[in-house]
Amino acid sequence: MKYFRFIPYLFLILFFQIVQLSLNVLFMSFEFNLFLFLIVLVLLGTLSNPEKFLLPVFLTGIFYDIFFSTFNLGIYSTKYILILLIMSYATELDYKNIYQKFFIFSTCFIIYNFINLFEFKTTFFTMGILISFLTSFLIFISIEKFIKR
Numbered sequence: 001m002k003y004f005r006f007i008p009y010l011f012l013i014l015f016f017q018i019v020q021l022s023l024n025v026l027f028m029s030f031e032f033n034l035f036l037f038l039i040v041l042v043l044l045g046t047l048s049n050p051e052k053f054l055l056p057v058f059l060t061g062i063f064y065d066i067f068f069s070t071f072n073l074g075i076y077s078t079k080y081i082l083i084l085l086i087m088s089y090a091t092e093l094d095y096k097n098i099y100q101k102f103f104i105f106s107t108c109f110i111i112y113n114f115i116n117l118f119e120f121k122t123t124f125f126t127m128g129i130l131i132s133f134l135t136s137f138l139i140f141i142s143i144e145k146f147i148k149r
Contacts (some may be wrong), residue, residue, distance in 0.1 A: 010056040016040045021068065027102020032128050035136040038112045041080060042105060042140055043147070057084055069136055075115075083108045098141075105137050 020036040027033060044053045061077025069076060092103045113129070 006052075006055050009053060010059055013040065013044075013053070013056050013060045014063060017064060024066070031130045032135075035132060036110065038083070038109065039136055039140045039143065041112075042087050042108055043143060045084045046091045046144065050084055050088045050091075053084065054081060056102045057081055063141055079114070083111055086111070101141065102137065102146075105140060106133070109133055109136070 017037045020034065023036065027098045041057065044050055044057070047053075057080045058077050061080045062073070064076045065073045086104065086108055090100075095101060095104060116129075
């Protein structure tokens with residue numbers, strides 16, 4: 001019975017992941033990605049009790065591994081949980097400086113895109129990743145400021 005309380009969180013997190021996949025298909029010709037799901041994971045990690053999201057995030061990673069990935073089962077679940085735990089730890093350290101937020105978000109971004117960063121080595125791809133990172137970071141900062149108000 002206690003596992004039924006995770007079902008709304010699971011569907012909400014799956015919704016954000018499917019929206020990210022759909023948006024990235026639209027932006028594919030521009031070599032630009034919007035990492036909405038990464039932003040959601042980072043924001044979930046900054047909440048006061050992110051442990052209640054571990055099972056939905058794990059199941060979302062399994063869902064992604066089964067339907068959209070060509071890698072071994074569990075890689076994306078591990079990445080998602082690692083990002084959630086890093087942000088939970090960073091929140092306990094009480095990060096308030098924009099430089100600390102930038103460093104922590106960039107660490108989570110590298111973990112999130114670890115497979116994709118070494119796949120292509122063109123300058124155009126590198127610019128697309130940098131633009132995607134800066135856009136995602138600015139969205140994260142603006143949403144975080146909006147939530148804290």
